[in-house]
Amino acid sequence: MYCNCEVKCYQAAMTSADLIHPPCAGLRIGDLAPDFEARSTMGPQRLSSYRGRWLVLFSHPADFTPVCTTEFVALAREASAFGARDCALMALSVDSLFAHFAWIRMIRDRFGVEVRFPIIEDPTLVIGRAFGMVGREDADSATVRTTFFIDPKGVVRAMTCYPANLGRSVPEMLRILDGLQAVDAAGALAPANWQPGEPLLEAPRHDLEAVFDAKEATAWFLRYTGDTP
Numbered sequence: 001m002y003c004n005c006e007v008k009c010y011q012a013a014m015t016s017a018d019l020i021h022p023p024c025a026g027l028r029i030g031d032l033a034p035d036f037e038a039r040s041t042m043g044p045q046r047l048s049s050y051r052g053r054w055l056v057l058f059s060h061p062a063d064f065t066p067v068c069t070t071e072f073v074a075l076a077r078e079a080s081a082f083g084a085r086d087c088a089l090m091a092l093s094v095d096s097l098f099a100h101f102a103w104i105r106m107i108r109d110r111f112g113v114e115v116r117f118p119i120i121e122d123p124t125l126v127i128g129r130a131f132g133m134v135g136r137e138d139a140d141s142a143t144v145r146t147t148f149f150i151d152p153k154g155v156v157r158a159m160t161c162y163p164a165n166l167g168r169s170v171p172e173m174l175r176i177l178d179g180l181q182a183v184d185a186a187g188a189l190a191p192a193n194w195q196p197g198e199p200l201l202e203a204p205r206h207d208l209e210a211v212f213d214a215k216e217a218t219a220w221f222l223r224y225t226g227d228t229p
């Protein structure tokens with residue numbers, strides 16, 4: 001099996017601990033995000049103080065690494081797009097606060113963009129483990145690329161998990177946020193490849209009359225909002 005040794009390869013080095021504590025299995029959709037207080041590049045942060053607005057909390061494996069640097073440049077450039085959706089950004093890694101400071105200073109000097117969302121230091125991985133951001137418990141001191149979309153009530157509504165060697169897509173992060181906000185506002189469902197402005201789907205009804213009354217064979221379970229039943 002292909003394994004670039006510069007990059008953690010979970011498939012190539014599975015241990016029994018992976019089966020008990022695989023990365024990205026700490027929380028489930030619908031869970032209340034565990035509260036924490038921690039130091040960050042923007043001062044002390046408490047997760048519960050973000051109640052009332054959306055929060056994208058994401059982990060990265062390490063400061064001063066190539067993929068992570070491109071992610072932070074991309075996210076810092078799009079920070080206002082998250083703000084326009086009433087969504088805060090918060091990053092986290094095992095690196096120290098001073099490493100975070102040095103890294104974002106380098107990012108500013110090299111790429112001309114200031115990372116002004118908080119980057120949490122999690123040296124003991126107590127937060128990373130609570131969120132399932134960490135790989136093998138005994139051998140791994142880095143977080144994987146998890147992203148948690150947390151709603152204004154503090155509930156985890158979606159999450160993604162990428163390996164160290166694949167950077168996240170900021171447009172997809174924004175699309176997930178848009179999709180969650182749109183389905184909440186309309187009480188509807190977002191279809192495959194949905195983009196903002198496109199129609200949503202009606203939630204299917206659960207009564208037999210709706211099944212037999214529907215004009216088309218699929219209309220009782222697959223219908224866009226605004227279409228006649």
Ligand code: BEZ
Nearest residue numbers: 007061065066067068164
């Ligand atoms: C990165 O480029 O971000 C990266 C690469 C390998 C391991 C961890 C991070």
